[in-house]
Amino acid sequence: MMMLGLGSVGLVLLSLAVQSGHGAQDSAVWSREETTERNYYTRYHNMSEITAWMEQMKRENPDVVSSMVYGQTYERRNITLLKIGLSSTGRKKAIWMDCGIHAREWIAPAFCQYFVREILRTYKTDTKVNEMMKNLDFYITPVLNVDGYIYSWHNESTRLWRKSRSPGTGGCTCYGTDLNRNFYANWGMVGVSTDCCFETYCGTKALSESEAWAVTDMLGKMREDILAFLTIHSYGQLILVPYGHPNISAPNYDELMEVGLGAAKAIKAVHGMDYTVGTSPDVLYANSGSSRDFARLIGIPLSFTFELRDKGEHGFELPEDQIQPTCEEAYAGAQHIITYTHDKAFYSYAATVRATLWTTLLAAWVSSATLP
């Protein structure tokens, strides 16, 4: 339950008032404040609400949740992640998840919030989640493109903003670079624009954007520990595996496809939705400079892009009544990948030992049984 100090109450009330242009939901605005936390996760939240929520997650779960500011946006805002896991003395392996690299994809930050709430809600009672919290740390960035996200909340005409908010250079007067074309991964080669007025503008050079640099820096520091990298987008209902360049194959393509298809199967089991799995050039379009590609290139073996609902009917403006089912299915998909990742890291040695032991025992029994 939310335990707010007086200052926080003021902030929440202000946020609710600002949001009251909800059409038919106007009359429900004030009663929402008293509703259970469950209703919180069926609505979209602006940046100040998400920031307040991160503080709340830390406050309510001090043993397992801490936060880390790992960079600044162009407009000098903090880029913050939540680190979630049971504390241990040694160094832990990690799972990385980021949401909201593209501002207009509001369902993505909603999913990051849902994911955090779900593992915090279940880790004490669910033995598998508990085990993963023990062995892994989850590094979750609810909103990576903070400037863009705030801009997309400004008014109805800015809702479909995608890029960062850095100004164009060299006589180009438009704003923003596509953060997911700005990473040092075949930068600028395919599926990009070199005109700063376009949505896939890749920047003046790789990592021209401080947001992309922040992720690169963190991944670089942690690269030996990160087992899986998930970056969350919408829309299209896809699970994309590296690489975005049509002529380059990931060395573990078969494994990526197998795990991705398993995730799609888990997603479909929840609400029947089909998610298509493949490389970006195969199922969507070729592109370069993506964070997913960068993660795979520096050696993170399991790197996936999730494109959440829908398939174009609402597109970026997914109705709030679809937040919960979308998050439920995406959670099942993410958990499939994370469970595979965890078990591969922590069970394969044990599994090998067990198999060897049984083989030895069996051989001993057979040889003793056949002695005359």
Next chain:
Amino acid sequence: MGWTLFILLVVLTVVHGNPTMTVRTGSGPTVGFDQHPNSVPLGEDIQTTTEVVEEVMTTGVLNPSHYPARRAATVVQHYLNTRYGSPYRWIFFSTVHSGSSEVGVEVEDQHTLGSVSGQCSAELFFPEGEGQSAPQVQASCEGLHQSNTTAQEEAFYQQHRASNNLVSGNNIPDSYGHVEPSMKPFWQLGGVASSFIMLRESNESTLYNMAQVANFTQLETEKDQLRFNYHVLLHEMISQEIIHWKLLVTWSPEQGVQVLQTELQPKCHHCEAPPNTTN
């Protein structure tokens, strides 16, 4: 001039209402703004396109999960909306399945409430070369015969044809994805009208959806047609661009949706500057 042939067996869903999927016979019309959608009487026989299947086998398999199948199915979706769409009938494709015995693609819809699914077979040509023109589509459908939308369409038409209370609206869906129930038919009409442009502008390197109805205004009824000015935002997936179009749209249950004028709106670059207040 090169041609790319896609043969699709497409299962489509008509959402937001119980439609009657009228069925066409004969060869496909060329795409244009002077055709008469919804002018096909109900209950005609389905024409199968078996002669087309043999052609597919010589051109190769269309992988159902790869992008050409999705882009082609989307084009067929736009085409079918220009033919059969209305304020109460908006067609979407969803999943792609591979056909079992035939070389082709079956698209089966998994959509939610109030939807009906049926099966269509379609033939699609993307003309290549200079002066790129619109794709050419032929499609015939079966299995979408459910209780029809005629009553709803008729009631909506009668409600709005008298010009003493002209309707308008904006930002549909709104930022939260919400569509007021009273605005839903106008949203769907905008989607169907957008299909004319999206079909015309489609090629092998595009994937269009309507992102939003920015605004619409009802004009005086003329020649028994409801008339509207629409400003729509289209999302083109490969470039990720949001493209603004203004449309002059007419509709009646008899004549169906027609788009009389289209006007591409230039991108507003000076609109991108940071607002004065940031939070």
